[in-house]
Amino acid sequence: MINYIIKRLLALIPILIGVAIIVFLIVHLIPGDPAQTMLGERATDAALERLREQMGLNDPLPVQFWRYVKDLLRGDFGRSIMSNNPVSTELAQRFPATLELSFFAMLFAVLVGVPAGIFASIKQNSWFDNMSMMIALIGVSMPIFWLGLMFIWLFAVELGWFPPSSRIGVGLEFVPITNLYVIDSIIQQNFAAFKNVLHHLVLPAVALGTIPMAIIARMTRSSMLEVLKKDYIRTAFAKGLKKKMVIFKHALKNAMVPIITVVGLQFGVLLGGAVMTETIFSWPGLGKYLVDAIYARDFPIVQGGILFFAGVFVIVNLIVDLSYALVDPRIQYE
Amino acid sequence: MKKITLTTFIILALIMSVFVTGVMAQEQGGTLVFGRGGDTVGLDPIQVTDGESFKVTQQIYDTLVDYTPGTTEVEPALATDWEVSEDGLTWTFNLRENVEFHDGNPFTAEDVKWNFDRWRLEDHPYHIGGEFTYYGYMFQGFPGIIQEVNVVDDYTVEFVLSEKQAPFLNNLAMVPFGIASPEAVKEHGEDYFKNPVGTGAYTLEEWRQGDRVILKANENYWKERAYLDEIVFRSIPDNSARYMELQSGSIDMMDGVSPEDVESVESSDELKLSLRPSMNVGYFAMNFNFEPFDDVRVRRAFNHAIDKQAIIDAFYAGLAEPAKNPMPPSIWGYNDNIEPYEYNPERAEELLAEAGYEDGFEFDLWYLPVPRPYIPQGKFIGQAIQSYLSDIGVTANLVTYDWSTYLDKTEHQEAPTYMLGWTGDNGDPDNFLYVLLDKTNSNNAYESDELHEVLVEAQKTMDHERRVELYMEAQEIIHKDAPWVPLVHSTPPIALKTDIQNYIPNPTGTEKLHRVWLEE
Numbered sequence: 001m002i003n004y005i006i007k008r009l010l011a012l013i014p015i016l017i018g019v020a021i022i023v024f025l026i027v028h029l030i031p032g033d034p035a036q037t038m039l040g041e042r043a044t045d046a047a048l049e050r051l052r053e054q055m056g057l058n059d060p061l062p063v064q065f066w067r068y069v070k071d072l073l074r075g076d077f078g079r080s081i082m083s084n085n086p087v088s089t090e091l092a093q094r095f096p097a098t099l100e101l102s103f104f105a106m107l108f109a110v111l112v113g114v115p116a117g118i119f120a121s122i123k124q125n126s127w128f129d130n131m132s133m134m135i136a137l138i139g140v141s142m143p144i145f146w147l148g149l150m151f152i153w154l155f156a157v158e159l160g161w162f163p164p165s166s167r168i169g170v171g172l173e174f175v176p177i178t179n180l181y182v183i184d185s186i187i188q189q190n191f192a193a194f195k196n197v198l199h200h201l202v203l204p205a206v207a208l209g210t211i212p213m214a215i216i217a218r219m220t221r222s223s224m225l226e227v228l229k230k231d232y233i234r235t236a237f238a239k240g241l242k243k244k245m246v247i248f249k250h251a252l253k254n255a256m257v258p259i260i261t262v263v264g265l266q267f268g269v270l271l272g273g274a275v276m277t278e279t280i281f282s283w284p285g286l287g288k289y290l291v292d293a294i295y296a297r298d299f300p301i302v303q304g305g306i307l308f309f310a311g312v313f314v315i316v317n318l319i320v321d322l323s324y325a326l327v328d329p330r331i332q333y334e
Numbered sequence: 335m336k337k338i339t340l341t342t343f344i345i346l347a348l349i350m351s352v353f354v355t356g357v358m359a360q361e362q363g364g365t366l367v368f369g370r371g372g373d374t375v376g377l378d379p380i381q382v383t384d385g386e387s388f389k390v391t392q393q394i395y396d397t398l399v400d401y402t403p404g405t406t407e408v409e410p411a412l413a414t415d416w417e418v419s420e421d422g423l424t425w426t427f428n429l430r431e432n433v434e435f436h437d438g439n440p441f442t443a444e445d446v447k448w449n450f451d452r453w454r455l456e457d458h459p460y461h462i463g464g465e466f467t468y469y470g471y472m473f474q475g476f477p478g479i480i481q482e483v484n485v486v487d488d489y490t491v492e493f494v495l496s497e498k499q500a501p502f503l504n505n506l507a508m509v510p511f512g513i514a515s516p517e518a519v520k521e522h523g524e525d526y527f528k529n530p531v532g533t534g535a536y537t538l539e540e541w542r543q544g545d546r547v548i549l550k551a552n553e554n555y556w557k558e559r560a561y562l563d564e565i566v567f568r569s570i571p572d573n574s575a576r577y578m579e580l581q582s583g584s585i586d587m588m589d590g591v592s593p594e595d596v597e598s599v600e601s602s603d604e605l606k607l608s609l610r611p612s613m614n615v616g617y618f619a620m621n622f623n624f625e626p627f628d629d630v631r632v633r634r635a636f637n638h639a640i641d642k643q644a645i646i647d648a649f650y651a652g653l654a655e656p657a658k659n660p661m662p663p664s665i666w667g668y669n670d671n672i673e674p675y676e677y678n679p680e681r682a683e684e685l686l687a688e689a690g691y692e693d694g695f696e697f698d699l700w701y702l703p704v705p706r707p708y709i710p711q712g713k714f715i716g717q718a719i720q721s722y723l724s725d726i727g728v729t730a731n732l733v734t735y736d737w738s739t740y741l742d743k744t745e746h747q748e749a750p751t752y753m754l755g756w757t758g759d760n761g762d763p764d765n766f767l768y769v770l771l772d773k774t775n776s777n778n779a780y781e782s783d784e785l786h787e788v789l790v791e792a793q794k795t796m797d798h799e800r801r802v803e804l805y806m807e808a809q810e811i812i813h814k815d816a817p818w819v820p821l822v823h824s825t826p827p828i829a830l831k832t833d834i835q836n837y838i839p840n841p842t843g844t845e846k847l848h849r850v851w852l853e854e
Contacts, residue, residue: 032736032738036745037738038465042471042759043742044745045745054465055465084376084463094544152575152578153578156578156582157578165575279571279575282569292372
């Protein structure tokens with residue numbers, strides 16, 4: 001097991017090198033550059049030339065690449081062209097926001113999606129099954145910016161139950177430490193902030209979790225349906241085991257592998273930053289930030305950000321693979 | 335009799351009370367939450383170019399001179415008065431005494447010199463932390479036209495220029511040239527942009543990047559202390575979401591109001607609208623390198639073909655004025671005698687026929703990929719222009735690219751026709767006419783020697799009256815040559831709660847908020 005994990009982590013290195021090269025080439029070969037977006041309408045030839053020279057963008061591409069690789073090997077991702085902040089600082093500041101939101105979105109998706117899928121599979125073709133699969137279908141096809149805006153309009157503006165956006169209200173005595181606000185407020189034993197942070201999490205987490213919830217519900221249902229048709233389930237029922245026991249112990253456990261795969265994949269996608277949700281709910285996470293960086297041609301941020309995501313994705317996949325062994329003892333890693 | 339006296343007394347008291355509330359003194363205190371589309375990039379004003387950064391640095395720093403609220407006229411700030419030598423090359427500023435930076439250091443002529451040296455000298459030890467973009471841009475490179483900055487005494491500083499620059503004072507009033515505490519820059523080096531120290535009405539309390547900037551009133555401000563105790567700038571990227579925040583009361587004011595929300599603001603009892611005086615122009619340019627746009631008749635035909643007022647009503651919620659010149663009326667030297675090309679499709683068709691295009695032609699029309707203050711909805715306005723042109727028998731194919739590519743390609747004159755615009759920097763006509771249309775700068779291959787001579791003369795003239803004449807003439811030449819269809823000067827709307835008092839939007843795009851107060 002340990003060997004397997006080490007092997008997988010070592011495999012990260014060639015993957016990251018490949019990603020680094022591809023990303024570098026892509027961002028440098030597309031038209032437009034950071035000098036251009038910094039100056040905007042003010043991009044006269046003379047001003048551009050001056051700025052490009054200062055930024056080192058006039059050097060030949062191989063020279064720029066060599067500089068990039070050299071810095072990278074020293075663990076230096078460079079500094080953001082727009083803000084001059086070190087890339088690692090920028091990522092470290094924004095990733096926790098994305099992580100926190102993704103975690104709660106996933107929590108919602110699993111807590112609602114899995115039971116709905118199980119129940120639908122037991123009562124196949126019942127009204128509950130039809131209705132929940134219908135809702136799941138709508139959930140999968142919902143444009144998230146629309147759903148988000150509707151949530152804000154209904155629950156924040158009209159009903160006033162939840163704050164419309166942002167991570168925390170104005171005027172609370174609160175100091176971010178880890179930038180995971182739920183954890184920070186617990187560390188500071190600041191109950192008011194804790195409540196406020198959770199309150200702010202509800203709308204974006206539900207909006208972001210809706211699509212994964214629908215996908216998980218559908219996957220759970222079909223996976224359960226398959227398992228429920230197996231002989232050993234019939235045997236279990238024939239033995240006179242209680243229904244609850246059969247469903248949760250025999251069926252669900254065997255249906256778990258594909259569900260975990262989907263959960264893992266979806267979580268990876270969410271960690272990649274939910275651009276739309278972050279935009280609508282003014283969530284200062286990585287997704288929106290990275291998209292802005294692409295538009296601004298902030299090369300170091302784009303390169304560092306994508307490398308980081310590649311790493312996160314590989315690790316999430318590893319965790320998914322390892323968890324198979326937990327639910328299915330036949331799967332072993334040597 | 336007694337009764338009457340009592341009634342009179344009550345009435346008088348009522349009148350008095352109304353009167354007293356009416357003139358009730360501005361109230362101290364309170365927090366203002368300002369919602370905007372993006373976060374600040376950095377808080378070292380010389381290193382940034384975006385409005386979201388300037389909105390905040392404007393509060394933290396002061397400049398030598400400043401714009402009078404609501405205008406582009408220059409008034410004293412850190413400098414109390416100034417004079418310029420006969421040849422226009424030496425400027426001497428007398429500085430305000432008893433001014434302190436937020437870190438407690440006194441403000442003197444040495445600090446002015448230190449800041450300018452840091453900006454202009456590439457070998458200065460603290461010429462770090464960015465590209466000093468606006469310095470290079472306004473003063474033509476490094477060291478640029480500012481040759482020397484000399485300390486005459488503690489409160490007198492002298493600038494020696496290598497060539498005359500008529501808009502010099504206006505340039506010094508720009509937000510990027512806010513004076514920073516040298517000690518703080520030395521202490522924080524590359525990270526100074528997160529630890530700003532100026533002399534302004536507010537100090538930085540906290541900056542949660544990507545989310546909000548919190549400012550606190552500076553108790554030792556050299557002018558009156560700010561009314562508001564605290565200002566919170568929150569970034570709320572989506573226009574609709576931001577407007578819903580305002581409706582739900584979690585923010586007090588916002589910019590970037592969508593045209594479709596304007597009516598709802600106006601009809602609300604709790605909200606009001608404030609219009610920023612226009613210092614911009616949105617235009618549709620025709621590239622002389624592409625046939626048939628080298629023919630002035632075709633360009634004039636296009637000018638006659640587009641109904642600007644209809645575009646303004648449809649896409650600006652009426653909050654803009656049709657443009658007839660390349661610069662807005664808020665700027666001195668605006669030529670109001672110019673007779674605009676009126677909307678007249680028949681006249682347009684005649685002109686096309688004269689030019690030999692009675693059967694029309696086909697070309698690419700580039701529309702803006704991003705909302706800008708001067709053109710908030712590029713695609714829709716592009717479609718409107720397309721349809722106006724089809725009315726006179728011309729076929730426009732809509733084309734666009736992402737913003738960076740769009741700028742790159744238009745700069746290299748690859749677009750046959752394109753929409754673009756400009757927001758002024760310093761309130762000087764040179765900043766519109768020379769920057770956009772001089773033959774050394776134009777992006778549409780408009781190369782008029784006649785115009786060039788006039789604009790260059792205006793740059794070297796220190797006499798204000800003469801400059802006005804020259805710019806008047808320049809606008810006539812441009813009108814005659816019709817290199818663009820000037821579309822609009824927009825007045826970007828700002829929505830605020832009705833209890834916010836004394837907010838005066840400045841044409842330059844940002845303003846100090848220390849005189850804003852909350853009515854309770």
